Amino acid sequence: MPLLFELTGIRFAYPGRPPVLNGLNLRLDEGERIALTGPNGAGKSTLLHIMVGLLRPQAGTVVAFGAPRRNEREFHEVRRRAGLVFQDPDDQLFCPTVAEDIAFGPLNLGRSTAEVLEIVDRTLARLDLSHLRDRVTHKLSGGxxxxxxxxxxxxxxxxxxxxxxxxxxxxxxxxxxxxxILSELPHALVVISHDASFRRAVTSHQYRLHDGRIGPSATHVGGGAVEP
Amino acid sequence: MHIVDALSDRAGHGSIRMLDPRLRIMAAALFALVVVSLSGLATLFTAVGLALSVMLAARLPAGPTLRRMAAMDGFMLLILVLLPFTVPGTPIVEWGGFTASAEGLVKAVEILLKANAVVLVLLALVGSLDAVTLGHALARLRMPANLVQLLFFTVRYIGVIGEEYARLRTAMRARGFRPANTLHTYRSIGYLVGMLLVHSLERSERILAAMRCRGFQGRFHLLDDFAYGRADALFAGLTAVACTGLLMMDLTYAAAV
Structure with missing residues (x-):
């Protein structure tokens, strides 16, 4: 199976603080679905941000989709192929309407308006959200x-x-x-979650982030694990 | 695109609600320009009459709308009361060494009529648009993209920041905070405002990060399909006739005087 991500020896510290990640290694294969757990401040969100190049590690290498990624330009492709969903939807949804917010990414990729409108409708239909198409984003409910x-x-x-x-x-x-929805998607997944039943339902392995490293993998035993 | 916004369309659907937003903005701007250039009282009364009929056509609730107007008039009250005493001319009232002039009184009434006519039309044509549609229309009218985006970001995040403020405020109250005229109060309010600024700055960084994740490279894209229709042409015609009518009436009136 092709390797999607390979992070080696990642060290990252926020200015003036001890490192949150220290010598971290992570591999993600195609179709693999992993959960990340760990105490607050263990660096779980930091790790996701490093994977898409929003943060640069002080040491270690990020290899994504078959190529080493070091600078902003090299990460552009990574950000298209690895979709990061932020913790707070208010950080993510900034366009006036739902349709425009969904169109924002594809338009940035240079798709034509007609193509984008088709993508918008297809994506909404896929998630059964077509009724929200022309709603104003900040007036949506939390869910x-x-x-x-x-x-x-x-x-x-x-x-x-x-x-x-x-x-x-x-x-x-x-x-x-x-x-x-997540169980039906074919994508490889990295999920941060504190909710054990949620993790079991959508992922097949879980890793624990501790002391700046990833602990041994534990495969969920029994029910709930979904094969991609 | 018909943007669905349950809150903005609370006042019913007059025929004006169906008009193209771009046309409504342009018509209101044109009307405002014409009205401020008028000088005769008779023409100004006609303009106010026109504005009132637009308000009725837009099915704005008369009570709340007129209350809003009264609030604006309250702001101008001081100037309006002082004008007759400061503009020189034929004295009409003398009071404690101050004289009120007829010319000053006429000026005050003119200003009052102009302001009310313009605000009424703005409320009827533009005020009934929700902010998002307004932004789209402004963008299509070639307003600078950065200004339009500022409007959108403000509309989008003012509520989020408001909620953050309310949460912090509740948390303060839960710990027994009661505002009083003390140093402690001012310091605490200062912390609150400072914390809101810090949160907003951090949020803006997260928003930018989320935008970069979706390939943002400095260009915003808007989707809308505003299109002028037959009703719009009719309304544009009516606006042109009304504005020309007002200007001509004003000219004949001025010539007669």
Whole structure:
């Protein structure tokens, strides 16, 4: 199976603080679905940001989609192929309407308006959100915002989804809907989640981030694991 | 695109609500320009009459709309009261060594009529647009893209920042904070405002990061499909007739005087 991500010896510290990541290694194969756990401040979000080049490690290498990635230009392709969904949908949804927010990514990739409108409709239909198409983003409910922010990333047609606490603050019903959606998606996944049942439902392995490194992999035993 | 916004269309759907937003903005701007250039009282009363009929056509609720107007008039009250005493001319009232002039009174009434006519039309034509549609229309009218984006970001995030403020405020109250005229109060409010600024700055960084993840390279794209229709042509014609009518009436009136 082709390797999507290979991070080796990553060290990262925020200015004036001890390193949060120190000698971290991570491999992600195509179609692999992993969960990241660990205490608050263990560097889980930091790791996702390093994977798409929003943060640069002080040491170590990031190899993504078969090429080493070191500078902003090299990360442009990574960001298209690895869709990061932020923890707070209010950070992600900034366009006036849902359709425009979903169109934002594909338009940045230089697609034509006609193509983009088709992508918007297809993505909304895929997540069963077509009724939200022309709504104003800041007037959506918390659950709707979360699903729409997933849609804005899926519209870029990424190979990998990086989800930062996607189940956070969702009610039972919306959470169930998100689990169903994620289980049906064919993408490789890296999910940060503090919710054990959520992790079991959408991923097949979990790694624990501790002392700046990734601990041994634990495969979920038994039910719930979804094969991509 | 018909932008669905349950809150902005609270006042019913008059025929004016169906007009193209770009046309509504241009018509209001043209009307405002014409009205401020008028000078005769008779023409100004006609302009106010026109504005009132536009308000009715837009089915704005009369009560709240007129209350808004009164609030604006309140701001101008001081100037309006002082004008008759400061403009020299034929005295009409004398009071404690101050004289009010007829010319000053006429000026005050003129200003009052102009302001009310312009604000009424703005409320009816532009005020009934929701902010998002307004932004789209301004963008299509070739307003600078950066200004339009500023409008969008403001509309988008003012509520988010407002909620953050409310949360912090509630948390303060939960710990027994009661504002008073004390140093402690001012310091705490200072911390609150400072914290809001810090949160907003951090949020703006996260938003930019999220935008970069989706390939943002400095260009914004808007999707809309505004199109002028037959009703728009009719309304544009009516506006042109009304504005020309007002100007001509004003000219004949001025010639007669």
């Amino acid at each position: 709707e915002k979360r699903l729409v922010s997933l849609a804005t990333v899926l519209a870029m047609e990424p190979d990998v989804l990086l989800l930062d606490e996607p189940g956070n603050g969702l009610d039972e019903k919306t959470r169930g809907r998100l689990v169903r």
